[in-house]
Amino acid sequence: MQKIPYKTDQNNPAIRAYKEAVKKGKKNQHVLPYGEKWAVTNLASGIANYVFNDPREAIKHAEANAAQGTAVFIHGLDGRIKERKDY
Amino acid sequence: MFTKALKESSYKDVILLSGGTASGKTEFLSTQLSEKDSIIFDATLSTELGAKNKLRQIIKSDKNPIVYSVIPDDLKRAFIAFLNRDRKFSDAHFDKTHSGSRKTLLWIAQNYSDIEINIVESSYTLDEKLQFSQIQFDNKRKLLDYLTSKQINNRRWYNYLC
Numbered sequence: 001m002q003k004i005p006y007k008t009d010q011n012n013p014a015i016r017a018y019k020e021a022v023k024k025g026k027k028n029q030h031v032l033p034y035g036e037k038w039a040v041t042n043l044a045s046g047i048a049n050y051v052f053n054d055p056r057e058a059i060k061h062a063e064a065n066a067a068q069g070t071a072v073f074i075h076g077l078d079g080r081i082k083e084r085k086d087y
Numbered sequence: 088m089f090t091k092a093l094k095e096s097s098y099k100d101v102i103l104l105s106g107g108t109a110s111g112k113t114e115f116l117s118t119q120l121s122e123k124d125s126i127i128f129d130a131t132l133s134t135e136l137g138a139k140n141k142l143r144q145i146i147k148s149d150k151n152p153i154v155y156s157v158i159p160d161d162l163k164r165a166f167i168a169f170l171n172r173d174r175k176f177s178d179a180h181f182d183k184t185h186s187g188s189r190k191t192l193l194w195i196a197q198n199y200s201d202i203e204i205n206i207v208e209s210s211y212t213l214d215e216k217l218q219f220s221q222i223q224f225d226n227k228r229k230l231l232d233y234l235t236s237k238q239i240n241n242r243r244w245y246n247y248l249c
Contacts, residue, residue, distance in 0.1 A: 001229060003208065003220040006119050014117035015217050018168055021109075022211075025167035043167055073170065081170075081178045 029062040030073045031055065089141070092126045093148040100125040101145045105132035105192055106157035107185030108176065109169035111209030115157050115219050125153070132156075133187030135194050142199065153203045156192050157219070158237060160210040186239045193234040196227075204230065 008015065026044040033039075038058040039048030052058040055074075062072045066087040074083040093101070102125045104112045116129055132138045132154075145152040159165040162185065169181050196204055206222040224230040 001225075001233065002223045004223060006207075006219045006221065008118050008216070008218050010216050012114070012118050014114045017172075018109075018111065018114050019215065019217055021168040021171040022164055023215075025171035028167075028170065043163055046163070071170075084174075 024069070027067060027070045028073060029066060029070070030075060031058045031062050032075045033077050033079065089128055090144065092128075093144060093150065096126050098124055098126050099151055101150045101152050102127045103132060103138075103141060103145075103152060103154050104129050104157065105138075105154055105188050107131060107133070107159075107165065107188050108173060108181055109165045110157045110159045110185070110188075111165075111217065111219065112155075112157045114217060115155070115207055115209065119219065120155065126150070131184045131188050132191045132195075133184045135191050138191045138195060142195070142202070153205070154192070154195060155205045155207060156188070157207045157209050158189070160208055162239075164211060165209075189234070189237050189239060193231070193238065196231055196234055200227070206230070206233070 010016070026042055028042065030041050030043055031038060032041060034048050034051060038052045038055045040050040040052070040058050040062045041048050050058070050061055052061065059072070059074055063085065066072050066085075068087055070087055072085045072087070073081050074085070076082045100123070102120060102123065104116060104127070106112045108131065113129060116127060120127055128141065130141075132141075142152055165185075166181060169176075170178075192204070195202060208220045208222055210218055210220065212218055222233070224233065
C-alpha cells in the first residue's frame with residue numbers, strides 16, 4: 001500500500017469552508033456519558049476536560065463556559081445528540 | 088438529473104463519488120476532479136441498492152463508471168465538521184453514511200471486478216492543511232483487505248471520543 005499525495009490548493013473556497021467548519025467546531029462543547037459519570041469535552045482533544053457525577057452539573061458547566069458563536073451538544077446515554085444549544 | 092446527464096453528455100467516463108458526509112468528497116471534487124472530462128456524481132453511495140441502480144444506468148448508457156471514495160483518516164474531525172456545517176441532519180445520518188458508504192464500496196469491489204476504484208484518504212497535516220492522498224494497492228486482494236478493515240459498525244468510532 002502506497003499513499004500518493006495530491007497537491008491541494010488551500011485557498012480553494014471549498015477547502016477553506018471545510019477548515020473553517022473544523023476550526024469553529026473545535027470550540028463547541030459536548031456533554032457526554034463517561035463511564036458512570038458525565039464529561040465535558042470539545043471532542044478534538046479526545047480527552048474529558050471536566051468530569052461530573054450529575055449530568056445536570058456537566059450541562060451547567062458547559063453552558064456557563066460557552067463562548068459566543070459556539071454550541072453545546074448534549075448527548076444521551078446512547079451517545080446520540082439529544083439537544084443542541086447555540087450561543 | 089443523473090439520467091439526463093447520462094443521456095445528453097458526450098463524456099464517456101462517469102465518476103461516482105463515495106464517502107460519508109463531511110469526509111471531504113466535495114472538497115476533493117472541487118480541487119482535483121472538476122477539470123476532468125467526465126460526468127461527476129457527488130453522492131455518498133451509502134446503500135448497495137442505490138449504487139447498483141447507478142452502475143446499471145451508467146453501463147446501460149455505454150459509459151465507463153469510475154469510483155472515487157474519500158475516506159477520512161480521522162472520523163472525529165469529520166464529525167466536528169459535520170456538526171458545524173450540516174445542521175439539518177442528525178448524528179445518525181453521519182453514522183449511516185459513513186458505515187453505509189464503506190459497506191457499499193466493499194460490495195462494489197467484490198461484485199464489479201472491472202470497475203476502477205480509487206481510494207482517497209483525507210487528512211490534516213500538522214499545520215492544519217486539508218490534504219488528499221491516493222492509496223494505491225499492489226493487487227485486488229490488498230484492496231479488499233483494506234476495505235474490509237475499514238468497515239465500521241455500531242458507532243465503534245464513538246468510543247474514541249473521550
